[in-house]
Amino acid sequence: QVQLVESGGGLVQAGGSLRLSCAASGRTFSGYAMGWFRQAPGKEREFVATIMWSGGSTYYADSVKGRFTISRDNAKNAVYLQMNSLKPEDTAVYYCAARSGRVGDKYSSGGYEYWGQGTQVTVSS
Numbered sequence: 001q002v003q004l005v006e007s008g009g010g011l012v013q014a015g016g017s018l019r020l021s022c023a024a025s026g027r028t029f030s031g032y033a034m035g036w037f038r039q040a041p042g043k044e045r046e047f048v049a050t051i052m053w054s055g056g057s058t059y060y061a062d063s064v065k066g067r068f069t070i071s072r073d074n075a076k077n078a079v080y081l082q083m084n085s086l087k088p089e090d091t092a093v094y095y096c097a098a099r100s101g102r103v104g105d106k107y108s109s110g111g112y113e114y115w116g117q118g119t120q121v122t123v124s125s
Helices: none
Strands: 002-007 010-013 018-026 033-039 046-051 058-060 068-073 078-083 092-099 119-124
Touching: 002 092, 018 033, 018 092, 018 119, 033 068, 033 078, 046 068, 046 078, 058 068
Parallel strands: 010 119
Antiparallel strands: 002 018, 018 078, 033 046, 033 092, 046 058, 068 078, 092 119
């Protein structure tokens, strides 16, 4: 089991920045790829970004590319999402997730076995 706890969400004006953190505990954190997803009211959960276990490879949704940066610190069992130039359409609950690589693919929620409880991000116009 891997337990994930997100933090860092909040209310920010358009153009502002937020940094989300996800603290992991349980099984060896470094063995998992980590991802961020988001879900806006009335919409399906969507992929935001993912980072491989070594931190050497990252992938982003087109909607956030160039504005968001995912990173991880395996020594601290943590993954981060730096969000810059935020837009009102970025408003959503953001979820941290862990992926062993044994199921699904890295761009879909089905590819992740463990999830945090989510943190709300609200961007005002």
